[in-house]
Amino acid sequence: MAEIGLILFAHGARDARWAAPFEALLARLRERRPELPAALAFLEHMSPDLQAAAHGLAAQGVRRIRVVPLFFGRGGHLRDDFPAQLAAVRSAHPEIDFEIAPAAGEAPPVIDALADFALDGLDASSAV
Numbered sequence: 001m002a003e004i005g006l007i008l009f010a011h012g013a014r015d016a017r018w019a020a021p022f023e024a025l026l027a028r029l030r031e032r033r034p035e036l037p038a039a040l041a042f043l044e045h046m047s048p049d050l051q052a053a054a055h056g057l058a059a060q061g062v063r064r065i066r067v068v069p070l071f072f073g074r075g076g077h078l079r080d081d082f083p084a085q086l087a088a089v090r091s092a093h094p095e096i097d098f099e100i101a102p103a104a105g106e107a108p109p110v111i112d113a114l115a116d117f118a119l120d121g122l123d124a125s126s127a128v
Contacts, residue, residue, distance in 0.1 A: 005037035005062035007053050010070040011077065012042030019046060022070060037062050043077055043085070050085045054093055064097045072105030 006029070010022050022040055029038050037060045041053035048056065050067075057065055067086070069078055090098060104110050 002035060002037050002060065002062060004064045004066065005039070005057035005060070007039050007041050007050070007057070007065055007067045008070055009041050009043070009050060009067050009082070012044045012046035014045050016046070025070075041067075043081060050082075051089050051092060054089045054096065054098075058093050058096055063095065064099065066099045066101060068101040069103050071103045074103045074106065078103055 008022060008026060008029075010019070013019070019040070019042075026038060026040055029036070037057050039048065039053040039056055041048055041050045043050075054065060069082065071078055086098065086100070090096075101107075105114075
């Protein structure tokens with residue numbers, strides 16, 4: 001039984017295909033850390049929501065959950081909607097310690113990876 005778990009928290013969309021990159025990220029995490037209980041959760045339009053994902057990890061015996069918001073920045077959803085959902089989850093699971101990571105897009109390693117990706121393949125001859 002793992003003591004710590006991970007929730008990747010994304011916006012969600014009406015088109016189920018939108019979730020494919022997040023599902024790929026979860027699969028990559030599971031390849032790297034197969035013993036780590038991990039789940040996706042969505043703010044809206046998709047399931048599971050944060051409450052269901054946390055409940056699923058709690059059922060596995062997890063007592064600490066790191067929530068990683070997969071957003072580029074801390075906009076209205078992370079400032080307003082997410083705290084309300086998190087408060088409800090904390091109320092439903094007072095036995096669990098929730099650790100909230102910063103918005104993924106604000107993390108320097110993510111910014112560096114995106115810059116590398118954007119510049120990949122460019123050279124002096126392709127400059128405009």
